[in-house]
Amino acid sequence: MTGSNTKSARTRAKILDAAALTFRLRGYAATTLKDIAEAADMQTGSLYYHFESKAKLMEEVLDKGIREVHAGVLKSQKELAADVSAEQRILSAVHAHLILLLKNGDYTSTNIRNFGQVPDEVHQHHIKLRKAYADLWRKILRQAQQEGALAxxxxxxxxxxxxxxALNWSVEWYQPDKTSIEAIAQQVCRMLFHGIGSSRPLKNASA
Amino acid sequence: MTGSNTKSARTRAKILDAAALTFRLRGYAATTLKDIAEAADMQTGSLYYHFESKAKLMEEVLDKGIREVHAGVLKSQKELAADVSAEQRILSAVHAHLILLLKNGDYTSTNIRNFGQVPDEVHQHHIKLRKAYADLWRKILRQAQQEGALAxxxxxxxxxxxxxxALNWSVEWYQPDKTSIEAIAQQVCRMLFHGIGSSRPLKNASA
DNA sequence: GTCTATAGGAAGATAGAC
DNA sequence: GTCTATCTTCCTATAGAC
Structure with a gap:
């Protein structure tokens, strides 16, 4: 019944949102079910009608985080015209990754910040999805290199x-009111492709 | 009496080492004083003779972590000949940062992995040292740009x-038996200065 | 479905013997 | 200085009323 719109499904989603937010801010171990319940306007005991344990709750948050960023980057690639350059494709992927991380972000950034510090069972459960996302990037980069766009x-x-x-660390420093995500993505790609040295190809390189 | 060699000072250091190790592996909240005591071959209660709380213990671990990497990078710069290029200086700093993080590492990598998820008081206490380290990098990069070595x-x-x-994330993927830290540092700097695009200046650029 | 109440356990911290 | 024993608090999870 995932995605259905029954009252139960909506409550479940509200709890998940609250959990993603709280886990992101405080980390897995430091977050209590009481914190999550408060953020979801409920009592602690009520959570157990929807989720069987704190660990399962975290599992779903982590999974959703990776699925979101994976889907976002995949979509960014599918929407490109067939003839765009490898640099454009990578810029697009970088931008999508950052958007999911910084803007749509509690699930994905919880994932980034807490992956290293969840119980083993949760960690194990989650590895496959991580690998699938890494594979998407492998594919993007490999294709660019095969085309000769990467040295x-x-x-x-x-x-x-x-x-x-470099991208994931942005959860630690990004401030919404300073540079736009799009500008960050562009600068990342420009430095990446053309280098920061003064001898690099100039200006119109990223156009 | 910091650094003295009394029995008390040695025990204190042993506890601190155990704490750095355990905090790095499990994170702050998930680490219990019992874990730390076991890693230090003591009983839980005995820790309190040396440290007044778990938070203070973490404070010292975090401080030592930043101080170590700061000192390491600073040393790397002072040991360079006066006439080396900006690229060399940055390579040297990158290398030093990675060495401290990946090799000498429990204090520094605890710092990297747990900074976002410690109690506010600990966080606040620690901010100054973080800023001082950031300033060191600011200075290194600014000088390179002023010399015209950075665009x-x-x-x-x-x-x-x-x-x-990019560097800090290496705590998540680095495997000691694969690429050497020195090789990683060199590749980082090569990509960084000259870009990954196929149009970049070739080969001898990093020599 | 959500509530209140509470069981059961573990955590940080302290006290006092040695 | 380190131990054992314990206080107190808080957490996850369950039970049962509504």
Whole structure:
């Protein structure tokens, strides 16, 4: 019945939202079910009608976080015209990742911030989805390299991890009222493709 | 008496090491004083002779983590010959940061992984040291730009945060038996300065 | 479906013997 | 300085009324 619109489904969604928010702010262990219940305007005991444990609740939040960012990046790629450059495709993926992380964000950023510190069972359960998302990026980068848009000697695994790190870390510093997400994505890609050194190709490179 | 070699000081250091290790693995909230005591071969109650609370213990671990990486990067800069290029200086700083994070690492990586999720009091206490470390990087990058080694239109604040993100994230993926830290640092700097695009300046650029 | 009440356990911290 | 024992509090989870 996922996604149905019964009252139960709506309450369930409200709890999940509250959990994502609270987990993101405080982390898994430091979040109590009372915190979540308060954020969802309920009593602690009532949560158990919808979720069997704190761990299961976290599992769903983490899963939804990865699914959202995965779907967002995938969509960004499908919406591109067939003939756009590899740089455009990567810019689009970077932008989509940042949007999901920083704007649509409690689920995805809970995922980023807490993945390392959940109970083993939750961690294990979640690994497959993480890998699937990593595979999407592998594919994007590999294609760019095969087309010759990325230098042949770039280590794609290293590049991917550095890029994910640079992007994911933005949850720690991003301020909505400063630079726009789109501007950040553009600058990331410009530095990435053309380098920060003064000898790099100039100006119109990112147009 | 910090750094003295009395028995008390040695026990204190042993507890701190155990705490850094355990906090890094499990996070602040999920770590119990019993965990720390076990890792230090003591009983829980005995910890209180040396530290007044779990929060104070975390404060010291976090402080030591930043101090170590700050000192390491500073040392890397002082040891360079006066005439090395900006790229060399940054490579050296990147390398030092990674070494502290990945090799000498429980204090620094506890810091990276848990900074967002400690009690407010601990967080507040720690902000100054974080800022001082950020200032060191600001200075390194600004100087490189002033010398003309970084393109004039690079946003240094953004660059710094992206770079810290890319480096710090390595605690999540680094495997000691794969690529060496030195090789990672070199590749990071090569991609960073010259870009990943196929049009970038070739080969000897990083020599 | 949501509430109140509470069981059962573990956590941080303290007291006092040695 | 370190131990054992314990206080107090808070948390997850369950039971049963409504």
């Amino acid at each position: 042949a000697d770039i280590d794609l695994a290293l590049l991917r991890m550095l890029l994910m790190g | 004039a239109d690079i946003d240094l604040a953004l660059l710094r945060m992206l770079l810290m993100g």
